[in-house]
Amino acid sequence: MCQYSAVDGCATDWHLVHWGQLLMSGAGLFTIEATAVTADGRITPACLGIYDDACETALTRTLERARRQSPPIAVAMQLAHAGRKGSSHVPWEGGQLIRIDEGGWTPVAPSAIAHAPHEPPPAALDALGLATIRDAFAESARRARRAGIDALELHMAHGYLLHEFLSPISNCRTDAYGGSFDKRIAFPLEVFDAVRAAWPAAHPLGVRLSCTDWVDGGFTLDDSIEFARRLVARGCDWIDASSGGVSPAQKIPLGPGYQVRFARAIRRESGARTMAVGLINTSEQAQAIVASGDADLVAMARAFLWDPRWVWHAAAALGATVVPPPQYSRSAPRDAAGVFGAAQVGQR
Numbered sequence: 001m002c003q004y005s006a007v008d009g010c011a012t013d014w015h016l017v018h019w020g021q022l023l024m025s026g027a028g029l030f031t032i033e034a035t036a037v038t039a040d041g042r043i044t045p046a047c048l049g050i051y052d053d054a055c056e057t058a059l060t061r062t063l064e065r066a067r068r069q070s071p072p073i074a075v076a077m078q079l080a081h082a083g084r085k086g087s088s089h090v091p092w093e094g095g096q097l098i099r100i101d102e103g104g105w106t107p108v109a110p111s112a113i114a115h116a117p118h119e120p121p122p123a124a125l126d127a128l129g130l131a132t133i134r135d136a137f138a139e140s141a142r143r144a145r146r147a148g149i150d151a152l153e154l155h156m157a158h159g160y161l162l163h164e165f166l167s168p169i170s171n172c173r174t175d176a177y178g179g180s181f182d183k184r185i186a187f188p189l190e191v192f193d194a195v196r197a198a199w200p201a202a203h204p205l206g207v208r209l210s211c212t213d214w215v216d217g218g219f220t221l222d223d224s225i226e227f228a229r230r231l232v233a234r235g236c237d238w239i240d241a242s243s244g245g246v247s248p249a250q251k252i253p254l255g256p257g258y259q260v261r262f263a264r265a266i267r268r269e270s271g272a273r274t275m276a277v278g279l280i281n282t283s284e285q286a287q288a289i290v291a292s293g294d295a296d297l298v299a300m301a302r303a304f305l306w307d308p309r310w311v312w313h314a315a316a317a318l319g320a321t322v323v324p325p326p327q328y329s330r331s332a333p334r335d336a337a338g339v340f341g342a343a344q345v346g347q348r
């Protein structure tokens with residue numbers, strides 16, 4: 001989850017505290033927020049980046065310090081480019097476009113189509129711009145590996161750059177990167193191939209998709225299934241099934257597990273491993289999604305900010321165990337006495 005707490009793309013003490021508490025969560029995988037592959041690919045000036053040596057050094061040091069205090073846990077990072085949603089104010093300052101005369105920058109996109117009608121249009125990327133961004137994704141993957149990241153997820157959802165290529169709402173190009181489905185997926189696939197080549201084969205690489213734009217004429221679940229097939233054939237390890245974000249006209253029927261059906265359909269139709277996400281809040285709900293074969297993984301966002309010990313409580317409820325930091329191993333209440341398994345504490 002974006003924290004909007006970086007300085008010039010560099011992780012800060014906020015990340016040390018935030019990552020530190022989540023690394024103790026007992027989750028199977030902790031994913032670091034959307035991390036920009038270029039400076040102008042940040043959503044806000046305060047977004048985390050991995051686009052230069054200073055970002056890489058800050059990430060490496062901060063993650064290393066946070067990890068030293070927690071039980072071993074796999075860490076993924078989401079690589080992202082904000083596209084036409086770049087140059088925004090942080091959410092608690094309204095989240096709107098920062099115009100050039102306010103110190104913003106001109107965002108780039110597949111086509112010069114504004115996200116919202118009242119906004120100035122982004123700059124359409126030319127061939128050099130596309131190659132630069134593709135190479136920046138690959139270079140960021142190399143930096144992430146050097147920083148000790150175990151798995152990567154490419155952000156192709158929520159109306160950011162790679163989703164903007166996939167969706168006919170934001171991509172009106174007439175060259176090899178726009179028009180038909182095959183042309184709209186061409187640049188995202190180029191980026192995927194470049195990252196897969198730069199990222200060790202033994203380390204997982206997933207993709208987050210917006211499986212529907214929730215607007216007529218947008219990217220659809222059928223498109224997502226076909227795109228997932230192509231990604232799996234190229235070595236994609238999971239599809240993280242999210243939705244929306246490319247159009248302010250979207251109408252989203254929010255409800256518990258409202259996106260699980262996308263994970264289920266993609267898993268069944270394309271053979272991809274899937275990750276379900278979105279309003280999955282209870283341990284019973286998460287357990288049922290995996291047990292029923294709707295998805296291989298469950299991702300949770302807001303529930304972990306609300307309760308960073310969500311996994312401990314879920315483990316207690318489901319009769320499972322977690323590994324706590326030893327400092328906290330006397331914390332389990334009586335009705336959850338077995339939750340830390342064989343962890344031993346003694347005193348004299």
Ligand SMILES: Cc1cc2nc3c(=O)[nH]c(=O)nc-3n(C[C@H](O)[C@H](O)[C@H](O)COP(=O)(O)O)c2cc1C
Pocket residue numbers: 001002003033034078155157158208242277278279280299300301302303
């Ligand atoms: C504060 C915040 C930051 C988020 N940042 C990201 C992000 O960096 N990348 C992303 O793909 N989704 C991001 N999301 C969306 C979440 O990953 C998730 O898809 C969404 O919140 C629905 O899941 P939930 O009901 O478990 O929160 C963010 C959500 C929140 C609330």
